[in-house]
Amino acid sequence: MNLLENINDPADLRKLPRTQLTPLATELRQFLLDSVSKTGGHLSSNLGTVELTIALHYVFNTPHDRIVWDVGHQTYSHKILTGRRGRMPTLRQLNGLSGFPKRDESVYDTFGTAHSSTSISAALGMAQAAKLKGEDRHAIAVIGDGSMTAGMAFEALNNAGVEEDCNLLVVLNDNDMSISPPVGALNRYLARLMSGQFYAAAKSVGKTVLPGPVLDLARKLEEHAKGMVVPATMFEEFGFNYIGPIDGHDLDSLIPTLENIKKLKGPQFLHVVTKKGQGYKLAEAEPILYHGTGKFNPNEGIKPATAPSKITYTEVFGNWLCDMAAVDKRLVGITPAMREGSGMVRFHQEYPERYFDVGIAEQHAVTFGAGIATEGLKPVVAIYSTFLQRGYDQLIHDVALQNLDVTFALDRAGLVGADGATHAGNYDLAYLRCIPNMVVMAASSENECRQMLTTAYHYPGPAAVRYPRGAGVGASIEAELTSIEIGKGEVRREGKGIAILAFGSMVAPSVAAGDELDATVANMRFVKPLDVELVKRLAKDHDYLVTVEEGCVMGGAGAAVMEALAAAGIAKPVLNLGLPDKFIDQGDPAALLASVGLDAKGIAASIRQRFATGEPRLVVNNT
Numbered sequence: 001m002n003l004l005e006n007i008n009d010p011a012d013l014r015k016l017p018r019t020q021l022t023p024l025a026t027e028l029r030q031f032l033l034d035s036v037s038k039t040g041g042h043l044s045s046n047l048g049t050v051e052l053t054i055a056l057h058y059v060f061n062t063p064h065d066r067i068v069w070d071v072g073h074q075t076y077s078h079k080i081l082t083g084r085r086g087r088m089p090t091l092r093q094l095n096g097l098s099g100f101p102k103r104d105e106s107v108y109d110t111f112g113t114a115h116s117s118t119s120i121s122a123a124l125g126m127a128q129a130a131k132l133k134g135e136d137r138h139a140i141a142v143i144g145d146g147s148m149t150a151g152m153a154f155e156a157l158n159n160a161g162v163e164e165d166c167n168l169l170v171v172l173n174d175n176d177m178s179i180s181p182p183v184g185a186l187n188r189y190l191a192r193l194m195s196g197q198f199y200a201a202a203k204s205v206g207k208t209v210l211p212g213p214v215l216d217l218a219r220k221l222e223e224h225a226k227g228m229v230v231p232a233t234m235f236e237e238f239g240f241n242y243i244g245p246i247d248g249h250d251l252d253s254l255i256p257t258l259e260n261i262k263k264l265k266g267p268q269f270l271h272v273v274t275k276k277g278q279g280y281k282l283a284e285a286e287p288i289l290y291h292g293t294g295k296f297n298p299n300e301g302i303k304p305a306t307a308p309s310k311i312t313y314t315e316v317f318g319n320w321l322c323d324m325a326a327v328d329k330r331l332v333g334i335t336p337a338m339r340e341g342s343g344m345v346r347f348h349q350e351y352p353e354r355y356f357d358v359g360i361a362e363q364h365a366v367t368f369g370a371g372i373a374t375e376g377l378k379p380v381v382a383i384y385s386t387f388l389q390r391g392y393d394q395l396i397h398d399v400a401l402q403n404l405d406v407t408f409a410l411d412r413a414g415l416v417g418a419d420g421a422t423h424a425g426n427y428d429l430a431y432l433r434c435i436p437n438m439v440v441m442a443a444s445s446e447n448e449c450r451q452m453l454t455t456a457y458h459y460p461g462p463a464a465v466r467y468p469r470g471a472g473v474g475a476s477i478e479a480e481l482t483s484i485e486i487g488k489g490e491v492r493r494e495g496k497g498i499a500i501l502a503f504g505s506m507v508a509p510s511v512a513a514g515d516e517l518d519a520t521v522a523n524m525r526f527v528k529p530l531d532v533e534l535v536k537r538l539a540k541d542h543d544y545l546v547t548v549e550e551g552c553v554m555g556g557a558g559a560a561v562m563e564a565l566a567a568a569g570i571a572k573p574v575l576n577l578g579l580p581d582k583f584i585d586q587g588d589p590a591a592l593l594a595s596v597g598l599d600a601k602g603i604a605a606s607i608r609q610r611f612a613t614g615e616p617r618l619v620v621n622n623t
């Protein structure tokens, strides 16, 4: 029977008899696999949450009751069961379904996410709001074991645990994995809880909420443990009723347990155990490979690329890190839970004692790096541009204010494609250049990226190198570790009338636009310190200046050029090109860049359009 086809929203699901839920889960899992193999997406986490999603929507009265998903990369079943099955072929594409929950996509998406560890705070906010408004509803945060490692999650637990009359349920989806294997003491603690499984459940309110067979087992274990002092779980110490761990793939455990929990008041904590990749053997065996996939044939699985592909900036960084570590024993590599994404797998293998995965803890990663720097070692914090937003105060207060020698390797700078607005690294140039002591560089090629990393590393204060997701321009990469002069740009092309001052990834399209317009093109390299002498010279020798960056135009590199001109008392018509003052959703990165005029054609067209009349004027392109 095709059960899935008849479910247009959770009300349809709730009409099904319990006996049909297991066959539904089988259909849903197959649908997920077929669909994600055609679009790409976060497969393993989604395969692991099929039953949990069914159970939550079956037991709770959504959307009246609020489910808040953490990260949201595991919400495809939720999307499918809440009326978006037909749009799954558009997942993560331009004008298609987002890969994450989004409030304007569905009323069932109660909270927009993609950066982790926000769910408990948001759900607690909803629960408190319901209380204040006199509304009777449940708020449920679903958070993974990886996401639970972040400070924010603990801040929220700390707050929630004393809210005794709040209808908050935290579901910990423990699959013993982050993207990479989980790290840290919390992970060890959860493993210990697992090893004493049903025992802990029997001790807590589990007696009243666990379904018969699970409870029987719990009682037997309790009998066995008689006479021992049973410590409360840390979640109980935080003020939650802790229930679990229970099997998150067993609907006969999940549903009655949730039904019982639903009757309880106050902060509840349900520990659910699932398997990443559940039901698809290849993903079960290699959950990291199947965490985020491109398109693949599900019968064959993901195959290694046959044709040699262009090296990515991530690989450039990973190779540089190993090369620099080989010549400098002081180098320490730090990642907040992004070993694979940041290109640190080889470094981890070759230098395990100097490799630190600190968990999903960007704030801590930055201050941990600062602490290491105070002792004369050389920390390199590898972090996506978007995730450094989490560590901003740490960057200012702990690193820059003390002028500590920390190198920041900022991957995924600019538009990232399928992950969309939540992951776009659009703000780093603006948020970094205003911090005293910082050196900020934007790489225009693979080789320049390597040189900039070396430059940042040797600079005795805080320095950041930003580079985009994916492959670069195909430049050959030197083996040496050479630096470039700090604060010096270079002229790539001499032309007439117009000078284009390009930053990072925008150098290549600007050179192409320069060829078309016979304009001068400079690779500015440094956003801070800006090459003011070069700016002045270009202003003197040209009628018009154009700045181009793959970053928010407001407050970014172009703004730095404007400030420099103003400080020098130079009045010149300047056109600032960059990312507009709006969030840009998912899509093919090249198409997205073209849509905001940041390809060669768009740059040339904007320049023609603004300066066609020859009238000097100041324009900011932030439409």
Ligand SMILES: Cc1ncc(C[n+]2csc(CCOP(=O)(O)OP(=O)(O)O)c2C)c(N)n1
Residues within 6 Å of the ligand: 045, 071, 073, 074, 114, 115, 116, 117, 143, 144, 145, 146, 147, 148, 175, 177, 178, 179, 276, 336, 337, 338, 360, 361, 362, 387, 390
């Ligand atoms: C603040 C932040 N840092 C890093 C990430 C990248 N990230 C996405 S999913 C993930 C792992 C999450 O692990 P878990 O919560 O256990 O979910 P699972 O992938 O196991 O389903 C990471 C590190 C993120 N989304 N947000």
Ligand SMILES: CC(=O)[C@@H](O)[C@H](O)COP(=O)(O)O
Residues within 6 Å of the ligand: 071, 073, 114, 179, 292, 341, 412, 416, 419, 469
């Ligand atoms: C959900 C999440 O935050 C990550 O899984 C992210 O999607 C990884 O992005 P990259 O593919 O760019 O590493």
Ligand SMILES: [Mg+2]
Residues within 6 Å of the ligand: 144, 145, 146, 147, 173, 174, 175, 176, 177, 178
């Ligand atoms: Mg996990």
